[in-house]
Amino acid sequence: MSVVTIERKVLQKNDELAAANRELFARNGLLVLNIVSSPGAGKTTLLEATIEALRDKVRIAVVEGDVQTDIDAQRVAQYGVPVVQIVTNGGCHLEASLVADAVGSLDLDQVDLLLIENVGNLVCPANFDLGEALKVVVLSTTEGADKPLKYPAMFRKAGVLIVNKVDLLPYVNVDIAAIKRHAHQINPRLVIFETAATSRFGVAEWCDWLMAKLTAGHA
Ligand code: MG
Numbered sequence: 001m002s003v004v005t006i007e008r009k010v011l012q013k014n015d016e017l018a019a020a021n022r023e024l025f026a027r028n029g030l031l032v033l034n035i036v037s038s039p040g041a042g043k044t045t046l047l048e049a050t051i052e053a054l055r056d057k058v059r060i061a062v063v064e065g066d067v068q069t070d071i072d073a074q075r076v077a078q079y080g081v082p083v084v085q086i087v088t089n090g091g092c093h094l095e096a097s098l099v100a101d102a103v104g105s106l107d108l109d110q111v112d113l114l115l116i117e118n119v120g121n122l123v124c125p126a127n128f129d130l131g132e133a134l135k136v137v138v139l140s141t142t143e144g145a146d147k148p149l150k151y152p153a154m155f156r157k158a159g160v161l162i163v164n165k166v167d168l169l170p171y172v173n174v175d176i177a178a179i180k181r182h183a184h185q186i187n188p189r190l191v192i193f194e195t196a197a198t199s200r201f202g203v204a205e206w207c208d209w210l211m212a213k214l215t216a217g218h219a
Pocket residue numbers: 043044072117
């Protein structure tokens with residue numbers, strides 16, 4: 001019983017801080033994405049591809065969340081955008097307070113699009129609102145078609161599903177139609193894109209959609 005109560009208090013506190021983040025982001029006219037997936041689905045590669053496609057059109061900043069190391073921040077920094085690494089030291093998700101600290105070191109006046117890469121995990125990050133406008137869940141084809149059904153909270157809370165590594169479809173025993181069907185079964189409003197981020201396949205469609213979202217937001 002007490003465990004449940006503590007958890008509820010933690011989540012309530014996080015929701016308050018997330019609301020403050022959301023206000024801050026709105027004040028600065030920022031579109032903020034919270035990118036979630038299991039480890040190795042391709043979040044960082046998708047980030048790199050997205051930055052590459054959009055950096056001449058919009059001002060992008062990145063917050064990287066990892067349990068350990070700044071490997072991802074170093075990768076993203078090569079693209080010449082501001083990046084802040086959060087190391088959770090074992091924590092399985094980002095929290096609103098960590099994001100508030102991280103964006104404190106960014107000049108938000110100079111940013112239109114903030115991309116937050118969450119810790120690789122399909123479970124914990126679902127419960128922690130960061131103040132983002134949109135959760136983007138990345139699922140690689142190698143993970144199997146049952147994942148939306150097994151981890152429904154993440155898919156229910158996301159606005160976009162990116163099915164990544166579609167170039168591996170000939171080599172894996174997975175039905176992409178089943179991935180999409182299961183995802184829509186959990187969340188009929190999910191907007192779905194198919195990508196192979198390493199070769200940039202499908203990235204233009206995703207980025208066009210994102211640009212339309214940015215334009216609509218700033219109109
Ligand atoms: Mg990563």
